[in-house]
Amino acid sequence: MEKKNRSRADKSGFQRARETRRNPPSSSNSWKFRPPARKEPHAAVEQSSDPSSSIRERSHNDGNLYSPNAPALVGTCPDMCPEKERAQRERLRDLAVFERLDGNLARTSPGLAVKKVKFHIISHKKLGRCCGKSDVSSLCYLNMEQLMKCLLSLFDMYDINQRSKSIGKNAAEFYSFYVLLHLGYKIPKMGDSLSFWYSQLALPILQSKEMCFARSLLRYSQVGNYKRLFSTIAAEASDLQLCLLEPFLNEVRGQALSYISYSSYKLQPYPLRDLCKILMIKEADLESLCYECGLETSTDEGGSKFLPAKQTSFRLPKPGFQSYSLFNSEKNHR
Amino acid sequence: MALHLSMGEAHRRIAEYLARFSDAVSSQDGSALKSLIFVSSNSFYLLALADALNVFQDSSRLVNQTDKYSQLGEILIPYFRCLQSIRIGRFVDAYVAFEKAANAFLQEFRNWETGWAMEAMHTVALEIRVLAERADRELASSGKNPEKLQGAGSFLMKVFGALAGKGPKRVGALYVTCQLFKIYFKLGTVHLCRSVIRSIETARIFDFEEFPTRDKVTYMYYTGRLEVFNENFLAADQKLMYALMHCNPRSKDNIRMILKYLIPVKLSIGILPKMELLEKYNLPEYMDVVNALKRGDLRLLRGALRDYEDRFLRSGVYLVLEKLELQVYQRLVKKIYIIQKQKDPSKAHQVKLEVIVKALKWLEMDMDVDEVECIMAILIYKNLIKGYFAHKSKVVVLSKQDPFPRLNGKPVNS
8 A cells, every 4th residue: 555655656746855845836747646545534525636635644544754754745736726625624624523522433412513513604604705706606505515414413412412401502593593594595405394393393492582583584584574584683693693694695685686676666766775775785785786686777867776677687696606794774784 | 800810711711812813814814813913902802811811921832832823923922922011011012022923924924925914914003003102102201212113113114015016915005104104203204204105106006096095095194294394285285185075074083184284275375264164173273364364464363373383383384374474465455455446446556555554553563664565575576466566656556457366276476
């Protein structure tokens, strides 16, 4: 195994140098390092040709590379992995390590699972704020899947724990996250319908403040009462709930735009200035959102912008589109 | 009672049972066999047998000493243990023993070419579920993990497998399917229903209508409920209506159970039940909902959702009922329109948003003009109102023709 790796490394132009050099200019020598043949637990995460992490993997297999006398290894290929993605994966890997209970990958605890959920929610918000790029949107999707998985396993743990003692007082907030996820873009939700999920939950959780908040947001969105939806979020959302909601708000706003454009009078286009108060978004951002949704805006002589009626070209904003936070023009925005 | 039983009498009862059992098998008498294993029937005969077993204590010797009984020993010996355990109220032991007997019975059943023992097989299916539920109650009350019902489910999947193929035994598959549905619904593992449904519905070799009616009704009830969970209202309507139409009209309890789920579905497609129906089948929770839709009074809908919140959440119809809010708004605006038409027909089609705000205030709902406008926008978008709203004039302009289209058996556009 060792021999195979080394000869492969030699063939692919892996340079050994006396001192480390960053990003050597030669591109003709650039190589693609394939992950080690033996399966490590995080081999699945190792998808790119990031030299530093690959070397760390190999150090587990092959101590010789890290002996004090070995010369430093330098990759010749230019940095091919976007920094954001690498940072994200490093954090994920670190998390996987620290979430293990007593070093056992299979066992974890509600406290650690809670940390994992918080991590994914904060990542979710941060990814949402990045400008739209194709790799970010696939990360958004993967992160949402992970968030869903963590939430569901956290709920399983709550189920088991509730037989012996009462679950923590923050549990209601975590259940509310599951409801709030239904306001978002439609990733294939693992599990059954929301109605079924409610039917299995204890009444005290369903009637908790956090769950009532989430359930009423869903109701406002169904009834199209966007004014109350956004004002309720502004008034009552916890920090984590807001992190979770923020990347979904543009889709919600987009829906509102489509209803308004469809239903309003063609001789009275809707002023964006009024609309952005209801949708709690800056006017300039609302304009960008209109374009993202395939909608045009019009301008009057005074320079004010409007949303013309009866536009047929509407589409929902793509998941990678930058999220805009809640902007309350009357108060400071969050 | 058992104390007065002599060894001789105990021996006689057991021997007689063994003879009847083996005769039923050799003559392929399905209903005789069924009555011999129908434990939860609480028949005097089986209770008396259980007493005899507890007194005699060595029934396995009796079974094994005669050839024709020992062949069925794998069924009989654990079955006797089960009876004894039930008699002394130990249901976990009873379940474990019954599961052994049931597995042995299934082996024999597979070998019998015809479906002569179908009644007995069904009884085994029913009993294993009932015993598992009792066993789980016993486990839970002593702080242990209740996992017997899950085990019963696994056994029933094996039975289903033995029945679902081609041949004369297929007609019994739907009964077992329904037992499985009951288990999955009780355990909250309804996603497991999918694979049995697929087997029943996609096979072309057997016509659904050939199953017994009783089984078809139960099957449509459960699959209808699954459609309600997933808010597929048209499919839910079709299935629950089938169950209602074919249900025994004298089974008031069963009809009530079907209506509990059918009514929210009907409401979602714009069909209202008569109050007499709700009274006859004792469904008061829907009375205010129906009145809300008739009067456009949102308070009544919200009040019902509050007063019966637990019931609606547990049966999975809460979100369905919540969605009716849009139809209630539609009704309110229609009433305003009708009143305006009576006052001044030429101007009736213009409804000021302020008027709607005022009407809502009378109904103790505090909403401002912007909120009302949002709701009008979605009502128009979803074709509950035909017309448009003018933002600057703060008015809804209704179409002169059919401004409040009826749903006519279709759900509100999503």
